[in-house]
Amino acid sequence: MISLNRLAARLLSGLAVCLAAAPAAAERLGTVDALVRPHVGVDTPGLAVLVTRKGETLHAAGYGFADIGRKRPVDPDTLFDLASVSKQMTALAAALQVAEGRLAVDTPVARHLPVLPEIHDGAHRPITVDDLLHHTAGFADYLDDDGLDYDGTTTNAEVLAWLADTPLLLAPGEAFDYSNTGYVVLGSLVAAVDGARSLNAVLQARLFRPLGMTSTALGLPVDRKRRATGYAGTDGDFEKSEWDTAVEGDGTVWTSIADLARYEAALAGDGLFTGRTRDALFRNGRLDDGSPLDDGDGAGYGWGWSLYEDDNGHRVAAHGGSWYGTATAYRRTLDTGLTVIVLANGEDFDAEDLADTIAERLDR
Structure with missing residues (x-):
């Protein structure tokens, strides 16, 4: 175990590098720093924070260590594994295909992925693209202990082959059930529709290269020297924790806040998609009986985004x-x-809680 001196970590957090900031936002940027500092070296070795308003970068900063042993600081170009935040990019690729007329939300998945049955064991109708997007397909989770014999080399094709012979847990359209499996299937389907060898190839062609996100890729970081070393632990005691995987769709996008500033600017602008596509991304789904999706805590789900209202009464994705x-x-x-x-x-860090705290403070 590695123990970080809290004072040193907080001093390190002062090395935060801001890429761009409007003069009027100076006080708010100080607020962000104040909210972040107590966590650095205590709850996580390091972190990066991006704040934008309508696509304009206000704050892009690194805090703490990307690698404790080498004392390498986090900066806006440090590469992190997005994990499930990657799902929105898989969904966005599908949304672009829908906007082009290459894909329809009511299309049965098996039409593009014939390895899967038209009607799964336990289903009364075909599973559709809409089911994948909204977590209503009813799939078993390939990551569960009793799921697929999974390791870091497991491929999307192996997940699909396992899924073809695995009964559903729920009937399609019956309930919201957050599903990593569903987004692996969606990633494979998106690649099949574009005739691409992988989801990475689709995202590179449709998003990453056009947006100048040259440091973003699936599977492994484009530059290992810029990779944030992963850790587990709390209270300043950390040990390395890393597991690289090959499955695409539900995670494994490696990127930086510098690249995400470009991505967010595109999401906030009008060049990437039409208003109809944007509405679909952030519209709550519905079950077959017409009821809106609810994750059990009052949040709905769009295309790769949880949807809820915050403490300030604002709509959030x-x-x-x-x-x-x-x-x-x-x-x-x-x-x-x-x-x-x-x-x-x-x-073990609660990144979502920090993001909520920063947003709600700045939007008071």
């Missing part, structure tokens, strides 16, 4: 991610245009 050595949060306040992204290299 957000998603968190957690995997070995990483904790992430991406929060968009739809009413005010404020976005907060938190990427941490401590898997």
